[in-house]
Amino acid sequence: MIFSSTATHALRAMASLAGGEPSEPVLGRELARRVGLPSHYLSKVLATLARSGLLTASRGAKGGYRLARRPDRIRLIEVVLPFEGQRARPGCLLRPDKPCRNSGACSAHAAWGDMKRTFTDFLEQTTVADIQGGDPGLLAKGPLGLRHPATGAHRGRSAAGRGSA
Amino acid sequence: MIFSSTATHALRAMASLAGGEPSEPVLGRELARRVGLPSHYLSKVLATLARSGLLTASRGAKGGYRLARRPDRIRLIEVVLPFEGQRARPGCLLRPDKPCRNSGACSAHAAWGDMKRTFTDFLEQTTVADIQGGDPGLLAKGPLGLRHPATGAHRGRSAAGRGSA
DNA sequence: GTGATTGTGGATATGCATATCCACAATGCG
């Protein structure tokens, strides 16, 4: 699955948060329900995201979680990095600890370099707005399932024309 | 690092094995020395690789490990799959358990699809011959460090022309 | 056949990511 489950939880939470109205904070347990995780556990993930400045958590009545910025201003790398750490910055294929500096350091570095570049590009260029709403299959519980066309979803991802995806 | 450490060990061992003479079997402990792992541990990894038909292990005097096929006939996916399992077949971004069937199932599926495709292509197209010899920095112990241009390294990787790799 | 050498498999520690829970602090409302 490439990403750790914790990072995936964070992505799901951010995606769900991006799907709603920006002005209304979402309760922790409500978010936990959407993501499908115990709220006590998700709260830790959310705390990390808040500490990273990706969302703001307001206490008290009418409190809850809100995105700190517009969803299209939050890149996935920011969401993943606090959880994956250096794992989000792939190194050499045969020596993951080394940063794969010179071209001769690791064989097949050309193919692997393409791989790394695509991976990094994806995390750098894709924003939370692009994954907004999360998995419809999961959110389809209440009368939801709609996908807000607002908030400026999908405003270009770079690396546009490729093979046949 | 994307790949698990066990899978990386396997890749290193295969790369090291591909660097030598195909006719001469390599001792388990010699291979372990090159990879930098206790032989008792690497033996387990090698056993899995042998069971997968990627290398043959001959017992007795003059025994050791040999590649079962020419290095350029062994794709990296074959090496990684026994250790990574389904992790080598990435699914949906927000729902890793689901295979990301239809286009609407996961947002940002276009960008993620590119990512998955590149990842899969790398594993499918790159062969052990491409990573042959392993990390020179590690192998530079004896008079080694040479890189056999034979065996037909880099026989095309697809997804050729990209940005600036 | 005998003995040395080699790989194979199982049983077993260790460490880390993951997950769960509980008590505390902070905030907002009346």
Added chain:
DNA sequence: CGCATTGTGGATATGCATATCCACAATCAC
């Protein structure tokens, strides 16, 4: 000010990947 509500942090299980070791079986040289 006091109470209810909310998030925060720490302490704590659990499971799995990783790693280590040891006894056995197979093979080859002599």
